[in-house]
Amino acid sequence: MLILLQGCATPVGTNPVDIQTGYHLNSISALSAGEASEPTKMVLRRNGLLDRFDTEAEAVLAELHASLKSNGDEDKLFALAELSMLHAQQSDDHAYYLAASVYAWSLLFPGDVAGIQLKASDPRYRLAYDFYNQGIAQGLANPEDDDKGEIEVLLKPGEYQLPFGKLTVSVDARGLVWGGYRLEHFISTAAMEVRGLRNRYRIPGLGASLAAGIAAQQAGDKVVGSDRIGPRIKVPVTAVMQLGDARRRLASGRLEANIQVYAADQTKEIIINDQLQPIEYDPTAALAHQLQNNPLYELEIANFFSGGLFGSIIPKDRAQDGLFTLRPYFPGKIPIILVHGTASSPARWAELVNELEGDPLIREKFQIWAFIYDSANPIAYSAGQLVAALQKATREFDPEGKDEAIQKTVVIGHSQGGLLAKMTAIDSGTRFWDLISDKPFEQINVTPEIRQLLQKSLFFKPLPFVKRVVFIATPQHGAMAAAYEWVTGLVFRLVKLPSTVLNGIAQAAASSGDEKLNRLLRRPPTAADNMNPNNPGLKALASIPVSPTVRAHSIIAVEGDGPVEERDDGVVAYRSAHIDEAVSEKIIRWGHSCQDQPETIEEIRRILLEHLIASNLVSG
Incomplete structure (x- = not known):
């Protein structure tokens, strides 16, 4: 009996539990x-x-x-x-x-x-x-x-x-x-x-x-x-x-x-x-609720080939130039412009947007805008749309030029979007026009509307309010697949170019009789043509450095191990994405769609904080 009594539990006591159980109980x-x-x-x-x-x-x-x-x-x-x-x-x-x-x-x-x-x-x-x-x-x-x-x-x-x-x-x-x-x-x-x-x-x-x-x-x-x-x-x-x-x-x-x-x-x-x-x-x-069942995802590929489908989901009372804000314009916050790549859409920036808006300092100092465009169109045409939209928005938001923050705009582009971003920060002179015509632009007899279209698509000056550009997996010297003629030919047969582009080329060719313009009319270029490493327009763009008034940064993706100079991301080779004028270059061991990867986002965060310090908005 004494042994049994010693083995019985006392009326009051404790039972040992692990730390998780203890925390759960409390x-x-x-x-x-x-x-x-x-x-x-x-x-x-x-x-x-x-x-x-x-x-x-x-x-x-x-x-x-x-x-x-x-x-x-x-x-x-x-x-x-x-x-x-x-x-x-x-x-x-x-x-x-x-x-x-x-x-x-x-x-x-x-x-x-x-x-x-x-x-x-x-x-x-x-x-x-x-x-x-x-x-x-x-x-x-x-x-x-x-x-x-x-x-x-x-x-x-x-x-x-x-x-x-x-x-x-x-x-x-x-x-x-x-x-x-x-x-x-x-x-x-x-x-x-x-x-x-x-x-x-x-x-x-x-x-x-x-x-x-x-x-x-x-x-x-x-x-x-x-x-x-x-x-x-x-x-x-x-x-x-x-x-x-x-x-x-x-x-x-x-x-x-x-x-x-x-x-x-x-x-x-x-x-x-x-x-x-x-x-x-x-x-x-x-943000996740906004993207739930969002038609942008389904339209990306279809819009590349057909064009104009993105416009079908934009309400008629909204701007039709492709530039949108995630929040109402707020004076004193620096705009970040996100430009998507080929067969893509602004929805692909979701991870970056979530991380930037989740950072208290960046959320306080920056505002995010996004540019949407038909990515099969000639790159110069899309870049002209981006430049015009940014100029118009800047006039709308700051007509008197009092907001210093908008004068410190940052443009971030992925893939083809990086080429568009570059064209906000270069002085092209007449180089693009000279590639398609031997006749001086001033002597071309076209309607005012066509002249304006050609002007904004072929003549670029650095936007004075753009102070920093970030290139992500950008084919500065061409994309690998675009080097194959059967690829660019297939794209040309499948895509539908906008009538404004075709009419502009036709009118310019008819008025000038220029053989270069006539050849262009017979085979108008698509974005795929423009990303061919041998494309004269791409070579011209690659030879024009980013304006010294603009800080350029490169984020380059490569797959696999080994020397980066010999690697690529499946779409763009390192040697194509590298540019000498970049003040920083970050290598990401990932595929081409790296814009949502943690290393890419952290590099963008670093660049934005550097931008704040350079703009005297935060201390170093």
Whole structure:
């Protein structure tokens, strides 16, 4: 008997567990495990309510609410917030979701009611924010949404039921307009899993983080740059439900709230009870939602051969020159222009955009624009479109030339896009024209429209506001596949060149009788021809250095090991991508589509920080 007694466990003791189990036991909550946290269970045990909650949740919540003291009582307030969230999850009763927000707000912002607020080191402190944020999103969710689908949050004024009373809600309309468009279709990002992007940048804080769409038409008076907001944009916004002195009003059951909506690019913090409160945002989720089922991916190859398909998805009230902004133009932020490559689209910059916008310093100092174009067109023609679009946008955004940031623009191009980027920073003189005609350009008798087209496509000067260019896997001296005549011939037979290009060549040839122009008319060049290493136009471009007023950087991809001089990325050889005037050259051991690789992105980040230092916008 003595031996048996020694082997029995004592009534009180401990059991050893591993560190993960120990942490899990101490971090269980209604949000992480669908179970009340230990501090909430303690409140239930103290009041003899733990077992009853499983069968009489609403009665237990009513008893706890009725027993609340007029001030303090933080333990019970937290328990009410968590148990309301837990019961709402089990019953799908939106009133309890809203109650969780009300209790959490009362705990975090008790106003002038005497009491001890939770300390920042208390795990319940962050959980209270999460109960408040989730309570808004779920409590205002469209009741018609399927449980497994997206959660649309309805930001509407009105009277909402609470388990212990009524909540009268108003909505501040000022936050519902962004970039000249009314925001609509607010989707909760808390109920989203992001795929396809390495990192999810989520800024923790107060409020329900949402991805908002924009209305098809502008809200009212035209806003500068509104027509350059990209199509299908999703705006990272946050809804904050200001509940004022809710703590004092809990006993009466009559509460008032005002919903305010903040966009991530406009507001970072708000003041509540004389204290700055960061706002919660989830920009990565909004970006991923924007690219979900985006037609750009499907149109990339088809647009290369047919041309004009990208234009079919651009609303008629938007700019038709191919230059779009991800956010409304913001004075004081340096533009970064992203130019995609052949048979590609701006969607391929998603990883880079996510990383740059996830960097607080870059997000504060830069703004991202994207250029979209038909990549089968002659490179000089596409470059002329890019230059014209940049000139027009700069005049629109800064007509008086007061914004110093726009005068420090950075252009980043991948593959063919790098050739377009280079042409924003060179002085070509008459070299391109001389390749296609023996007659001086001034003597060509064409319509003003054709003369303007030829002028912008064949004569380039460095754009004074472009101060830095970055070339990624750029065929400065030609692409390998384009060296084969059967490839360029096949592309010529399959692609459809724009009528403006063909009409321009025809009119110039007819008016001049120039044999060079006539040969060009019989076999107009495509972008594939222009990337042939033996193409005279490409050779001319390669011989023109980047302007000394512009800093050039090269990011060159090569596959495999060994000396880089002997390697290539599957499309472009190192010897083709290398240029002597680059102030830096980064080798990436990857294939041609390296623009989304971590090493490429980190090099771009380094270049942008260097640009800030050179621009005296940050210290070295």
